[in-house]
């Protein structure tokens with residue numbers, strides 16, 4: 001669906017299979033930037049290349065017109081189909097240097113972040129043609145520039161993107177969504193990244209990976225503030241539940257209970273997220 005002059009949003013669906021009894025339906029947005037050429041922001045899980053190509057065909061464009069695939073970060077729902085997209089379109093792949101370890105070597109990612117059904121979601125490893133560093137600018141084509149904003153926290157090399165021509169900010173997974181499990185690796189970095197996004201001037205539309213585009217200035221402001229408040233609530237809960245010689249998993253159990261999160265939230269990934277608060281408990285993370 002076309003949202004701004006150049007950006008189209010494509011919603012894709014996938015499943016997380018924890019066991020035959022517990023299958024969780026998820027969705028993720030990817031974005032297509034239409035100019036002289038076509039540029040992709042993320043590409044969904046394995047197999048989504050077919051959906052992207054079908055969308056392009058419906059828009060009277062060809063897969064060979066894809067010039068760039070920018071990967072916001074290494075998680076499967078953002079790069080799972082990258083091998084096929086690159087092979088079938090001949091595009092260049094761009095991502096942040098801090099994500100190289102997990103995108104260039106998916107087995108390393110699986111070892112360090114073993115999400116269920118990983119290999120059904122990710123086709124293979126992809127090396128970058130363009131390596132992004134900190135804040136950067138990518139000239140997609142004449143007159144169409146993408147500003148990269150390094151927004152770590154969700155992962156070390158997560159990036160957000162700003163397309164100045166459309167006053168559009170793509171935040172990928174940088175803004176935790178109230179009501180969903182808050183996934184981040186480092187709460188201090190997440191908070192700093194959201195504050196960085198709040199400072200981007202002239203934002204008329206926000207695209208995230210988890211929800212429909214937000215186009216109202218008040219809603220954009222509220223959405224960012226809500227994410228901060230959600231992290232604040234978690235951080236305060238974690239810090240008030242820390243006990244001596246407590247394992248990360250034991251802390252996770254207490255926090256999940258206190259925040260009334262679903263029982264499956266007790267997991268190594270959430271334990272790591274919550275424990276990242278430990279080093280900030282005596283700092284004023286939320287004081288401006």
Ligand SMILES: [Zn+2]
Nearest residue numbers: 073075154173
């Ligand atoms: Zn992610």
